[in-house]
Amino acid sequence: MFLTSQERIDAYVAKGWWGDTVVDDLTQRNRREVADREALVDPVNREALDGRGPRRLTWGQLGQEIDRMAAGLLDLGFAKDDIICVQAPNVAETVLLALACARIGLIISPVVMQYREHELAYVVGKVKPKAFITVERFAGHDHAAMVLGLRGDFRTVVMNGAAPKGAVSLDEAVAAADPAKAAAYHDANPVRAGEVFTICWTSGTESRPKGVPRDHNHWIVNARMVSEATELQEAEVVLNPFPLVNIAAFGMMMSWLWRRGTMVLHHPFDLPVFLGQIGAEKVNYTIAPPAILNALLKTPQLLAITDLSSVRAIGSGSAPLSPWMIEGFLNDHGIQVCNIFGSNEGASLFSGAADVPDPGERARYFPRMGVEGFGWNSPTAQMIRTRLVDPATEQTITTPQVPGELRIDGAATFTGYWDADELNAAAFDADGYFRTGDLFEIAGEGELSRFYRFVGRCKDIIVRGGVNISPAEIDDLLAGHPALKEAAVVGVPDDVLGERMCVAVVPTGETPRLADVAGWLKDKGLAVFKLPEKLVVVDALPRNAMNKVVRNELRERVLEIL
Numbered sequence: 001m002f003l004t005s006q007e008r009i010d011a012y013v014a015k016g017w018w019g020d021t022v023v024d025d026l027t028q029r030n031r032r033e034v035a036d037r038e039a040l041v042d043p044v045n046r047e048a049l050d051g052r053g054p055r056r057l058t059w060g061q062l063g064q065e066i067d068r069m070a071a072g073l074l075d076l077g078f079a080k081d082d083i084i085c086v087q088a089p090n091v092a093e094t095v096l097l098a099l100a101c102a103r104i105g106l107i108i109s110p111v112v113m114q115y116r117e118h119e120l121a122y123v124v125g126k127v128k129p130k131a132f133i134t135v136e137r138f139a140g141h142d143h144a145a146m147v148l149g150l151r152g153d154f155r156t157v158v159m160n161g162a163a164p165k166g167a168v169s170l171d172e173a174v175a176a177a178d179p180a181k182a183a184a185y186h187d188a189n190p191v192r193a194g195e196v197f198t199i200c201w202t203s204g205t206e207s208r209p210k211g212v213p214r215d216h217n218h219w220i221v222n223a224r225m226v227s228e229a230t231e232l233q234e235a236e237v238v239l240n241p242f243p244l245v246n247i248a249a250f251g252m253m254m255s256w257l258w259r260r261g262t263m264v265l266h267h268p269f270d271l272p273v274f275l276g277q278i279g280a281e282k283v284n285y286t287i288a289p290p291a292i293l294n295a296l297l298k299t300p301q302l303l304a305i306t307d308l309s310s311v312r313a314i315g316s317g318s319a320p321l322s323p324w325m326i327e328g329f330l331n332d333h334g335i336q337v338c339n340i341f342g343s344n345e346g347a348s349l350f351s352g353a354a355d356v357p358d359p360g361e362r363a364r365y366f367p368r369m370g371v372e373g374f375g376w377n378s379p380t381a382q383m384i385r386t387r388l389v390d391p392a393t394e395q396t397i398t399t400p401q402v403p404g405e406l407r408i409d410g411a412a413t414f415t416g417y418w419d420a421d422e423l424n425a426a427a428f429d430a431d432g433y434f435r436t437g438d439l440f441e442i443a444g445e446g447e448l449s450r451f452y453r454f455v456g457r458c459k460d461i462i463v464r465g466g467v468n469i470s471p472a473e474i475d476d477l478l479a480g481h482p483a484l485k486e487a488a489v490v491g492v493p494d495d496v497l498g499e500r501m502c503v504a505v506v507p508t509g510e511t512p513r514l515a516d517v518a519g520w521l522k523d524k525g526l527a528v529f530k531l532p533e534k535l536v537v538v539d540a541l542p543r544n545a546m547n548k549v550v551r552n553e554l555r556e557r558v559l560e561i562l
Contacts (some may be wrong), residue, residue, distance in 0.1 A: 031063030057356030063415030080105035136161025211418030229350030365451035384410030
């Protein structure tokens with residue numbers, strides 16, 4: 001299934017940005033060339049998750065398992081371009097399933113384990129899958145029964161467990177399949193680089209989730225981008241703690257395929273287990289949300305008993321990073337933290353050590369990739385185009401420290417949401433750039449003009465007395481407050497100023513006073529008009545499945561408390 005225009009494909013092929021490589025080509029290359037190298041490692045606690053012992057597979061074994069699973073899918077009647085919804089935990093079979101789909105041209109549409117009937121009914125209604133593959137039970141929830149209860153013309157397929165009445169067993173189909181069938185089908189029905197591989201879903205922080213189709217070209221470029229930005233090396237061990245549902249986890253999987261290393265899986269997120277895996281598996285690279293990395297540095301007694309000697313780098317994003325955190329990991333542990341801004345749509349910026357060696361700058365700034373006149377260490381940086389635009393006037397912004405919406409286009413950027421003509425009309429500007437909805441600014445004059453600084457989501461900006469305040473900037477500083485486990489700010493209505501800032505805090509011990517928090521921020525050099533004027537205590541910040549603070553929900557909680 002092609003959703004990208006032939007004109008765009010031809011243009012990017014001519015530039016050398018896209019080619020004819022598909023995801024399965026990487027799998028088959030690794031299977032041939034490094035068959036005996038360890039490829040995939042299950043979560044160490046897998047038996048507690050689903051009653052099955054953890055598996056370890058070499059690239060040779062992985063290739064065989066993929067063929068058998070692909071043949072099982074064919075025996076169940078699925079064919080190239082069929083859409084398959086998947087709700088499954090981060091275990092070996094989920095990776096095998098994704099790569100089996102890539103082998104025979106199925107389109108995989110994965111959803112997070114937390115989704116229930118309401119969200120799943122919406123997804124199924126949008127993509128109209130031929131199958132919905134899930135597990136029998138997980139974490140006490142009957143996923144198979146839930147999927148069977150959905151309306152739609154699709155088959156319910158159960159993996160890693162018994163199939164109840166009305167469902168079919170993927171395990172049984174795979175066990176009975178002839179793996180040679182997969183290769184024969186692949187050869188007779190070749191997958192092209194411009195064809196869709198995944199339909200992932202936005203996290204829905206502002207509205208209902210949106211389906212984001214990405215083809216093999218997009219994912220091959222993403223594999224290169226992630227590998228270059230994080231300086232991932234051949235055969236390195238990576239630890240993936242994120243569910244295989246979005247660009248973060250798929251991006252790690254693609255870079256693992258690209259560098260043909262070992263991928264260790266983790267699910268659900270459990271900090272002691274995560275740290276134990278780092279030491280036991282001699283992990284070289286992993287990804288983790290800023291909140292986790294901040295908490296680790298604030299718990300030195302935990303780090304003291306953790307073996308981080310093998311870790312070369314950590315990728316982090318989904319929220320602003322704090323300079324003290326990046327500096328702490330580098331100075332105390334010799335670990336480089338790569339600052340990653342990304343979205344399922346492929347709006348990605350990477351601030352790595354090679355391009356931004358200063359840790360403080362790396363926390364705050366991103367290279368202005370694709371802007372004429374600036375060169376970067378990553379060759380893929382020239383495969384994208386970026387610019388800042390005033391959303392009110394549509395004028396391009398070239399003046400430093402003037403916020404504007406980031407617009408992006410290029411070889412990694414999707415070409416439109418699934419089944420959403422009205423959304424797509426608003427999602428791209430007249431020149432074809434994707435409207436990210438994120439505010440950035442040119443960081444400054446001189447050397448700083450090479451960088452963007454993240455300001456915040458367009459809809460999150462607090463307007464106090466006609467002056468825009470970035471919540472992300474304040475959250476970033478609060479992450480370093482020693483008395484706060486986590487904190488975030490929101491705007492609350494005010495008759496005089498329009499909005500005032502309120503900080504929601506989760507204390508580590510005693511509740512801090514507003515004056516103390518405001519004073520601490522003032523000591524950090526924050527302007528007085530940006531200081532919080534109200535404080536509320538919450539048990540935890542509301543976060544979505546991707547660990548992003550859901551600011552509109554937090555605002556509702558704050559208003560209830562006030």
